[in-house]
Amino acid sequence: NAGVMQNPRHLVRRRGQEARLRCSPMKGHSHVYWYRQLPEEGLKFMVYLQKENIIDESGMPKERFSAEFPKEGPSILRIQQVVRGDSAAYFCASGLANTGELFFGEGSRLTVL
Amino acid sequence: AQSVSQHNHHVILSEAASLELGCNYSYGGTVNLFWYVQYPGQHLQLLLKYFSGDPLVKGIKGFEAEFIKSKFSFNLRKPSVQWSDTAEYFCAVRRNYGGATNKLIFGTGTLLAVQP
Secondary structure (H helix, E strand, C coil): CCCCEEECCEEEECCCCCEEEEEECCCCCCEEEEEEECCCCCEEEEEEEECCEEEECCCCCCCCEEEECCCCCCEEEEECCCCHHHCEEEEEEEECCCCCCCEECCCEEEEEC | CCCEECCCCEEEEECCCCEEECCEECCCCCEEEEEEEECCCCCEEEEEEECCCCCEEECHHHCEEEEEHHHCEEEEEECCCCHHHCEEEEEEEEECCCCCCCCCEECCCEEEEEEC
């Protein structure tokens, strides 16, 4: 399924810079989820958003990370002052309300030098 | 704490061998269960899902999974694997109750390598 679009696919940042990852959900989906995948680990839930609302951010680090899903445009995951430990693959998924099934994008791979 | 456990981190099989990947979860109550697959360099794709009804679920590409409520398990099976099944497999659980936020909790994944 090519419906969930993420960009950039690869992003390289130096420590202290900002990273912005974008996600456009499948057409008709109003629910967006962000997951982070670290080497040798599974996907860790970060945040769940609906248009203009953060529904569940229980997986977001308390500092430097933020997410939004504006009325118009893609969802954005923003990481300020990146550190090496932020290097990971960040996956976006979208879904319909209450179906449970999520459709994933191809991921954005962040490398922090 | 909420958790989904996949006991096999790496599995190596020869073509035509049978496959069973374990998945256990630690929630009580009603759950929805999923298996996703991630082929090298690709995004996660849904293999199969269980919401209710027949606990033996058929998915794509010959995969099936059985939900055993008493064991909190949802193991993935395939009678005869192919080289093209080489991928990483993720089990995921969604708690199904009024306060749930629809998020899926994933296991750590199982890397399957099928040797021709």
